[in-house]
Amino acid sequence: MKYFKGMEHPYRFIIILVLLFALVAAIASRIVHLHIFRHEFLAMQGDARAVRHIPIPAHRGVITDRNGEPLAVSTPVLTLWANPKELLADKARWPELASALELPPADLAKRIESNAAREFMYLARGLTPERGQAVLERKIAGVYSKEEFRRFYPAGEVAAHLVGFTDIDEHGREGVELAFDEWLTGVPGKRQVIKDRRGDLIRDVQVKENAKPGKQLALSIDLRLQYLAHRELRNALLEFEAKAGSLVMVDVRTGEVLAMVNHPTYNPNNRRQLNPQAMRNRAMVDVFEPGSTVKPFSIAAALGTGRWTPESTVDTGNGSFKIGRYTIRDVSRGGLLDLTEILKKSSNVAISKIALDIGAQPVYAMMQNVGFGADTGLSFPGERVGQLPMHRKWGQAETATLAYGYGLSVTAVQLAHAFAVLANDGRNIPLSLLRQDRVPADGVQVMDAQISKSVMGMLQAVVEEPGGGGSRARVPGYHVGGKSGTAKKLASGGGYTESSYRSLFAGVAPIENPRVAVVVVIDEPSKGGYYGGLVAAPVFGRVTAGALRMLNVPPDNLPTETQTAVVGSTQGGRG
Template sequence: MNFLRRVFEHGRFGFVLLLFVLMVSTLGWKIVDLHVFDHDFLQGQGDARSVRHIPIPAHRGVITDRNGEPLAVSTPVTAIWGNGRELQAVRDQWPVLAEALGQKPGRLSERLEQAANREFIYLARGLTPEHGQQVLDLNIPGVNALEEFRRFYPAGEVAAHVVGFTDIDDKGREGMELAFDQWLAGVPGERQVLKDRRGRVIKDVQVLSNAKPGGELELSIDLRLQYLAHRELRNSLLEFGAKAGSLVMIDVRTGEILAMVNQPVYNPNNRRVLQPGVTRNRAMIDVFEPGSTVKPFTIAAALATGKWRPESVVDTTPGWMRIGRYTIRDVSRGGQLDLTGILMKSSNIGISKIALDIGAEPLYSMMHSAGFGQSTGLGFPGERVGVLPNHRVWKEAEIAALGYGYGLSVTAVQLAHAFATLGNDGKSVPLSLIRRDRAQEGHQVMEAEIAHQVLRMLRAVVEEPGGGGSRAKVPGYHVGGKSGTAKKVSTSGGYTDDAYRSFFAGLAPLNNPRIAAVVVIDEPSKGGYYGGLVAAPVFGRVMAGALRLMNIAPDNLPVETKTAAVVPGKGGRS
């Protein structure tokens, strides 16, 4: 037994010794292998603990107007971030850090306490590079910086509703910044750096991929016209105590939007007290019943049927008519009126009788072809298409109301587009907020001769006595247009008795139309509310400035008759 016990004990000792030798041999071989044969593994593990990949921010594309004036540019800024865990060890330096960042010490301390277990927290963003470097020069452990870009808008509130703005992460949030965000954003790059154990960059290793800047965007708007429209619309709201307003100008030939302004406005460079509703581009988002501004299209629909001619006469006496339980009234009595007289007097009676005579189908077809109730195709965020009713069975009251601009809803842009069609020989071309080198193909809404006949009627509305649009006149130019006034819909149903929208839509110069414009004034509260009184003067002033700025030749200059003086005894002639 003793012999067997000694053999067993010696065998177990040998086995343990053998295992120990094998383990030592394995470790030795691994050390040799890692240092000699597989050196890249150790290098990779070391790099994993010190090499970092840092994104290179892409420069967002510039937005300009049609003449190259900058509307949105990006400037380099610095973001300061901190490692919450490391900053816990330097609490005594928090007040110094807060002072350098321009923050309240108590607020910063509270944030750092909450981020005690986080390795990343933004301490401040949007600092100038100089300010950011001053913070870094404090050499506070756990405080680092990132390169970023911040958007700046040189035109400020003047172009805010068109251009929009980006958020703190440089992502488009409104307007064209949002609509073309992917095009403008670009592609970030990446660089490889070495950092120490505190996360500080100690060496730039290499650029893995260069940042690709975003594409530039050249808008169709003309900043000169934008300033002009902005000023006149603002002054009108102040004069008449109005709640809000919009103004749109369109190039008749190309469909480019030359100006689009709204009131109230906001400053995209300072959005600390921004009210959400103020960012709304009313010209494309707010819908309204256009009132008498659609009467020219009812006239065009009547002419297109062949049953009506410009000299056709309608009896509008006694100035009111009943359709079912509804009573339609005229503001001014006109008696026997031809089609031009109906537009000049803005006769609801006359236009209703025309609409009832031709029926709903021609009326609906004309307005649908003109773009009412349809998307403009601009792709603007939040754009609304309005409503153009198409009942299976039309009531007489519905037909009459549609004829004088009630029962449908449009946007200011849609209305301006329709008037541009009148000025383009009855052809509708697609709208654009991007500058075009040439016009695109469109579709014929009405015969060119019908469009010319309607324009002559609109000219009489502005230039003939009693037309109601005399305040839209532009010295030296023939102008045509139509005013409108519509009651606002009440939230409790029906229409309000004391809240109106005032409109004016028109074109110039009529001998060769170049610009169509629409003015909308929402709830004027003093000095009147009729479109011819409130909106027409804004149209006239803006159109006069636009024609001059675009160097469009006058078409209504007085003709001077030159005569030679007769000199006695010299045989002069006259």
């Protein structure tokens, strides 16, 4: 014990040595334990403080027309965000940041200070990559970016009501964008990165999950027909100083909606000063009394009972017919009219007498079979089904008014569908807003084919024979048929207005092998007239003429060789 000689308390030193060795042993044991038994836990905790997973944005599916023309696409943009706590440490650069973002300095300062307790705030969203990068190159502490996508609509206002739009987060808010939101939405991916404690990127490690873009959607509309209908409807509204209008075109064979336009419209690419009234897809959400455009279906109902034939006649007398305290009047006196002449002269008196003869039930059943008062199956947001009244006991007034288009309400789409049924030999094929690769096999025969052909012949006479109300709907080179209508608008306090009308025309073309059914609705024309045959029929004629050429439908009403020779001889004599 010489080593401890002279020490008063040698055992203290020994205790200290023991404690030191015990401490070293404990530390070594802990290190061994952590590295061997807790390795995975430590690695996970280390990664949690350094490894991050950042989302890889997935672009929304493209919407196209039936020919692949884009109607809605997603373009990459840059979103700038900031950490207000970091920005507060460098107030001297706030004016520079405001200038780069093209914001008033006072507004930016107010936003930063109001979010001082947070670690995230948006600075600007949806910037072009060039503009966003220009801000980032200023190296302002606390300013960061992330990739996003912004929706762009190449057709603009022409297809706005049908396609709809998304919000800033690319969630569908109107139209097809909303109806097929789940189909169009992509699934974001994941990228693994390493960041320091300040959130700065140190290294991009790997892509953990690839982004899955949304699925493409091909609509049934033809953008060429959409532009044509948009232009002609707009010109008609300007000519007659009308409040609004709609046009719907349906493929008779497949039930596809080939065109659907409304005015007024809006630009989905710039909604800063958007008028909510302009956003309504009137063709689907506005209901109205169809007036005389439903008379062909009342005629079909009469033929279906077997009590009436195309040659049957009705005496309209002096053009007025009294039912109880109501008096039904015709615009022109017709005398004795057969069924074709009833449609040509649009006689309310004659159609009322027919309806009273067969009863309300056949008329009601026919209108129900062609789709009035029922859902079209298009699943369009906000679409209305209208109203087809059903009375336990039908009075004479209700029976008569139903037959000539009052007391029920329809949409323009429903009316176009009904005429498509009539043109398709009485076969009801469901409507579709999506492109169909083949003719649907789920159609239902709701009208005798021979009856539909007879009524189609009558509609041809309405347009092509003298005295018909649809002469302005003629299409050069084609036989077409249709029916005009003029309906007084309902007043807000009940009853009907004295001077507000809807001008209507519904028709099909060509007659022998129908391809399209077209409905034109013009709301409150205030200049130059208001009758459907004057206001809406010319729009039908111009749009249908262009559509048949674009669809390569062969003409069925070309001049004969004899007519051509006579015309040529006459022109030669004049020359």
